[in-house]
Amino acid sequence: MPLGHVIAVTGTDTGVGKTFAACALIQHACSRGLSVVGYKPVASGSEATSEGLRNEDALALMAASGTQLPYARINPYAFADPIAPHLAAADDDVHIDRARLTQGVAALRETHDLVIVEGAGGWQVPLGESWTFADWIGANAWPVLMVVGIRLGCINHALLSAQSIAAQTRCVGWVANGLPPPADREADIVESLRRRLQAPLLATLPALSTPAEAADHFIESTLQSLEVPASRR
Numbered sequence: 001m002p003l004g005h006v007i008a009v010t011g012t013d014t015g016v017g018k019t020f021a022a023c024a025l026i027q028h029a030c031s032r033g034l035s036v037v038g039y040k041p042v043a044s045g046s047e048a049t050s051e052g053l054r055n056e057d058a059l060a061l062m063a064a065s066g067t068q069l070p071y072a073r074i075n076p077y078a079f080a081d082p083i084a085p086h087l088a089a090a091d092d093d094v095h096i097d098r099a100r101l102t103q104g105v106a107a108l109r110e111t112h113d114l115v116i117v118e119g120a121g122g123w124q125v126p127l128g129e130s131w132t133f134a135d136w137i138g139a140n141a142w143p144v145l146m147v148v149g150i151r152l153g154c155i156n157h158a159l160l161s162a163q164s165i166a167a168q169t170r171c172v173g174w175v176a177n178g179l180p181p182p183a184d185r186e187a188d189i190v191e192s193l194r195r196r197l198q199a200p201l202l203a204t205l206p207a208l209s210t211p212a213e214a215a216d217h218f219i220e221s222t223l224q225s226l227e228v229p230a231s232r233r
């Protein structure tokens with residue numbers, strides 16, 4: 001049956017917990033009986049191995065779903081340097097082919113109920129000279145889950161990101177991710193955002209040891225909010 005549902009995971013910045021939350025969400029959805037896979041279309045910051053470049057986000061997403069698919073199906077573009085992806089691609093003389101990114105999603109949708117697409121950095125990160133992750137997700141009208149790393153400055157970043165997401169597609173939920181060490185007034189920051197963001201808060205994640213532990217923190221109606229069709233839930 002699958003022509004799976006797609007959710008894009010973005011965040012208020014790089015290092016805010018997109019991979020952590022995406023892995024937790026994969027495990028949450030797996031525990032509800034869905035076949036789920038993560039996709040990291042473009043990754044900068046990868047290790048050279050005998051099999052080629054490997055990025056830790058892509059490997060974490062693969063481990064969370066337990067997929068046995070070849071690495072390149074999950075991460076078609078890997079760059080060694082941990083820098084902005086359009087700069088990494090230009091340094092390597094690589095053109096990121098937007099159609100190839102979309103085909104990668106389409107292929108995963110054929111065999112999975114849910115495909116979780118993790119961006120690199122924040123919402124407006126460029127993937128080429130004239131387009132961004134936001135442009136690609138927006139053109140496909142995929143719904144977005146926004147991960148907010150709770151720290152000083154995140155209120156502004158979250159409100160700006162939500163505004164920008166709404167201009168290109170829709171933010172269907174957000175996660176308050178308690179990055180270690182805990183920020184002062186963490187609960188008040190989360191509440192300030194909850195009152196100002198239209199999308200529902202789907203999980204509040206304290207500093208936890210593993211995404212598997214975090215999977216239980218998603219609220220019961222998470223898959224519904226993420227617009228996963230009722231027939232699959």
Ligand SMILES: Nc1ncnc2c1ncn2[C@@H]1O[C@H](COP(=O)(O)OP(=O)(O)OP(=O)(O)O)[C@@H](O)[C@H]1O
Pocket residue numbers: 011013014015016017018019020021057119120121122177178179180205206207208209
């Ligand atoms: N709730 C949490 N509890 C404990 N550790 C966390 C939590 N959230 C994130 N971390 C850790 O913080 C670091 C950054 O998180 P993560 O890699 O998920 O960020 P990211 O937004 O995916 O970054 P990138 O932009 O590089 O993809 C990782 O080492 C991760 O394990």
Ligand SMILES: C[C@H](N)[C@H](N)CCCCCC(=O)O
Pocket residue numbers: 014015043044045081082083084085120121122125
């Ligand atoms: C290297 C890092 N961990 C991410 N993979 C890429 C972050 C790109 C951020 C670009 C920017 O907004 O300046």
Ligand SMILES: [Mg+2]
Pocket residue numbers: 018019020057118
């Ligand atoms: Mg990541």
